[in-house]
Amino acid sequence: MDCPDCGAATIAFEIPGELREDVPGEEPTAALCRRCLGLHPTPEVEASAEPDFTVVSDAFPQGEDEGTIAMVLAVGLLDSFALYRREIEALIERVERAGTDPLLVLDRLADDPGTEPTVDLRRRRRHLEETLE
Numbered sequence: 001m002d003c004p005d006c007g008a009a010t011i012a013f014e015i016p017g018e019l020r021e022d023v024p025g026e027e028p029t030a031a032l033c034r035r036c037l038g039l040h041p042t043p044e045v046e047a048s049a050e051p052d053f054t055v056v057s058d059a060f061p062q063g064e065d066e067g068t069i070a071m072v073l074a075v076g077l078l079d080s081f082a083l084y085r086r087e088i089e090a091l092i093e094r095v096e097r098a099g100t101d102p103l104l105v106l107d108r109l110a111d112d113p114g115t116e117p118t119v120d121l122r123r124r125r126r127h128l129e130e131t132l133e
């Protein structure tokens with residue numbers, strides 16, 4: 001599936017059951033755009049059981065564990081920070097519990113010339129930092 005917003009390739013993945021409560025909507029799968037980092041519903045058949053998010057950016061942790069997918073979902077929801085603040089906070093907590101520094105990931109994403117995020121990652125990072133304190 002290509003991104004409905006910018007037309008770039010996406011990476012489709014399954015949302016682990018324990019994360020679904022922290023994600024809006026009922027879909028068990030989602031797709032992250034490799035260019036604009038938008039999150040989109042995707043047909044279940046396209047989802048990879050072992051997605052490699054480092055093809056999107058080296059900023060993402062390697063592997064497909066719960067922490068990595070929580071980080072990907074949080075980034076995808078940052079576009080609607082005010083609306084999904086509770087979900088984003090819950091996801092970010094999971095990222096931290098998995099041993100990844102979510103703010104560092106956002107810094108590295110913002111510095112990655114291979115992506116063109118539609119959201120202002122540095123601004124969102126500041127918001128996030130305030131909510132984590």
Ligand SMILES: [Zn+2]
Binds near residue numbers: 003035036
């Ligand atoms: Zn896109």
